[in-house]
Amino acid sequence: SITLGITDAFKSQTLAELAARADEQRARDLPAVAPIQRRATQTAAPLSYAQQRLWFIDRLSGGSRQYNITLPVKIHGRLDMDALVAALDAIVRRHEVLRTTYHEHADGSVLQRIQPCAPLALSGYRDLRGCALDEQRTRLDEQLRAAADIN
Missing domain, CATH: 3.30.559.10 (Chloramphenicol acetyltransferase-like domain)
Incomplete structure (x- = not known):
């Protein structure tokens, strides 16, 4: 879920720009993905x-x-x-x-x-x-x- 303000709508000249702002906000709000730790090859x-x-x-x-x-x-x-x-x-x-x-x-x-x-x-x-x-x-x-x- 994202929240766009009225200013975001007025700052965007096209619907594509508004969608890009929504994508940017969604990307900022995503939790950081922890890197996968490589398992030692000798462990089962x-x-x-x-x-x-x-x-x-x-x-x-x-x-x-x-x-x-x-x-x-x-x-x-x-x-x-x-x-x-x-x-x-x-x-x-x-x-x-x-x-x-x-x-x-x-x-x-x-x-x-x-x-x-x-x-x-x-x-x-x-x-x-x-x-x-x-x-x-x-x-x-x-x-x-x-x-x-x-x-």
Whole structure:
């Protein structure tokens, strides 16, 4: 709620100017917003509603692929594994959600913890160029069916 005086109406030559005065008063009257304190990354925190849903689906289905984003990549030329690992490391360092794990306690509560950055190991990499097409498809299907471990 704002209060504009009659002088505000006469000082404003247009309705747009009067609306601007009202906006200025509303902005002055708003309480200051306290800055959000950054939580230490090593402290456990409760799950958001979306994370609770993910946890529930994972537990209900015994490991869900619902949140896996997988795709085969065909690379022409020589693959620079060092550059690939460095790029993926940078992404994981930048996005905490990729390092977040869920931990269930004895009382049934589930907390999330952001893991520290660790060097990435590409254990699933395999060059399929020398394999028959059927074997390539089989290997890709195995990777696509693998469930993520959110623990």
